[in-house]
Amino acid sequence: MKKFFTSFNFILLLLVCNILVFISSRQKGLSIVLTAKNYLFEMFSILPPIIIIIGLFDVWMPKKVIERSMGRSSGLKGILVAIFMGTAAMGPLYVAFPVGISLIKKGASLFNTTIFLCVWASIKIPMILFEIKFLGPDFAGLRLALTIPSIIIISLLLTIILNRSHCYEKI
């Protein structure tokens, strides 16, 4: 059953649907293909340079460097380092969880670690480029400008809540 839901079968399914639509209405069937084609061109005009940047980040910013430089820095410098490291690191958020716990073990504060995790999740340089392309510079810029203070407030509240319930020691 698992094998059934592969990407390839999904594409076959879409192809069959598209052909069925085409048979019932030529115009609709064609419009699906043309819209998809336009988006495909848009996508491939920007995807190659972005994955090159991703590859470069991955090689020049390995997790070890991140752990080392975030370990003991604190205060405003700690916040800046956490933000910088979070944006430069690559990979989905669940890759960051083990990094987060090892940061705490190495002496980074809960506050900085939370900032780091939230930034890792939401602010990525290649992602911002992508967002500008598809949603516009106003949208991407304003969202970024609102996200950074939100992350700092979220991390502050989280630290207060967890310290009050004394479960910081547990993690």
Add this chain to the structure above:
Amino acid sequence: MFVLIIWIVATLCLVASFLNNKEKTMNSLKVAWKFFRSMALPVLIIIWIIGFLLSFLSPEIISKTVGQEAGLRGVVFSALFGSIVLIQAFIAFPLAGSLLRQGANISAIAAFVTTLVMVGIVTAPLEVKFLGRQFTFWRNFLSFIFAVIIALIMGAVLG
């Protein structure tokens, strides 16, 4: 223009990296290629789905579910949707952009994109395993609330 700048920046970075360390640069290209291969089919699928969506969903329907007419309900609905689904932002941005062009509300799209990256219900068990129940609950809960706030501000400013 924007695309051209990115191409230039990426090329310059690649050249600088290559002059610094050939081996690392080749590795980075391998990483990039791997990433591309893992992305290619999902990208094709979502782009095709966008084709279907834009051909069948009229702007009226989009407006009713995530547009001006839907109001706050549409924003919360989009935020919940973004929290639940686990898709790469790479795939989500074109989809979000196409909905925006078809008349979706800026707030709804902002809520979807923000919770998509910040709130993860599917990945929560993993987060609990590493960082604990309390941390996971509060991080996701606070992120959700702030995503809605960000969305509403964006709607007010850009809408």
